Amino acid sequence: MKAMPLETNNPRVHLVEPELERDAQLGVQWLHGDIGRNTLQLMGVSDEDNKPTTLEQEKQRVTEFIEKPDQLNWMIDYDGKVVGSIWVDLEPKDSMPSPAIHIMIGDPSVRGKGVGFSATSKVVEYLEEQFNKSIYSRHLVKNSAARSLLGALGFKDMGDPYTDEDGLQWQNVKKTNNDFDRDNL
Numbered sequence: 001m002k003a004m005p006l007e008t009n010n011p012r013v014h015l016v017e018p019e020l021e022r023d024a025q026l027g028v029q030w031l032h033g034d035i036g037r038n039t040l041q042l043m044g045v046s047d048e049d050n051k052p053t054t055l056e057q058e059k060q061r062v063t064e065f066i067e068k069p070d071q072l073n074w075m076i077d078y079d080g081k082v083v084g085s086i087w088v089d090l091e092p093k094d095s096m097p098s099p100a101i102h103i104m105i106g107d108p109s110v111r112g113k114g115v116g117f118s119a120t121s122k123v124v125e126y127l128e129e130q131f132n133k134s135i136y137s138r139h140l141v142k143n144s145a146a147r148s149l150l151g152a153l154g155f156k157d158m159g160d161p162y163t164d165e166d167g168l169q170w171q172n173v174k175k176t177n178n179d180f181d182r183d184n185l
Contacts, residue, residue, distance in 0.1 A: 003088075005070040006126060010118035015086065018066050023075060026082055027058035030106030045147075067109035076105070076119045083107035086119050088127065095164065096172060099127050100136040103149075116149055124153055128177045129169060135177070141169040 006015040029051045053061075062103055064071050076084040084105040092098045105111050105171040127135050139146035141161050154175035163169050 004072055006074065006122050008118040008122040010114060012079050012120040012141060013122075014077040014124060015114055015119060016082070016083070018073055018075050020062050020066065022082065024055055025057035025063075026106060028053055028055055030104075071102050072123075072130045073170075074119075075124070076103075076115060077111075078107075078110050078115050081107070082085055083110045083115060084119070086123055088123065095162075096138055097134075097136045097168070097174075099131055099144045101127070101136070102137065107142075111145070114115060116145075117152065120149060122177065134175055135175045136172065137175075138172045143169050147171070 003015075003017075005017060008014065063083070065071070065087070065166065070089065072088040072090065072148055073080045074086050076086055084103065084107065086103045088102070089096065089098050089100040089102070093100070093112050101123055103116055135155075137150055137152075137155060139150060141147075150173050153175060155175045158172040158174045161169050161171045
């Protein structure tokens with residue numbers, strides 16, 4: 001489901017609507033080669049599924065991204081160039097309550113520049129305004145960048161890490177809206 005565009009606190013970072021042609025081509029570029037394989041590994045894609053993609057596969061993925069009724073989806077624009085995506089699962093999954101936020105910075109040249117922090121903090125703010133309750137996410141235990149980003153935004157570990165069916169070790173995290181806490185004392 002497309003979500004309305006959002007402006008972050010960083011004037012260089014904007015959350016924009018997905019576009020099929022543009023984003024399918026970007027997906028092929030982002031997931032090509034060793035850097036693409038590494039990106040997918042950090043996101044928890046199993047080695048079995050971590051393969052190069054085609055334009056047709058990416059068009060299908062972006063179409064699903066846009067049309068999925070139980071997800072909010074944005075592309076991350078940095079200085080006029082789309083560099084990643086951020087999405088929110090609105091329905092619980094087996095491994096995660098909802099709403100659950102996920103991010104991918106596909107363009108490695110902008111990693112470490114605060115793009116992920118700006119985008120994620122804006123979506124967290126949006127979710128707190130819309131849902132006024134806890135927000136969830138998860139990260140691979142070995143993904144220190146994701147752990148750091150989520151921790152800086154106030155997400156706390158939910159229990160112990162767990163291992164999924166692919167042998168990947170995950171940590172679920174939760175951020176509780178302070179207004180929600182006060183309302184339910």
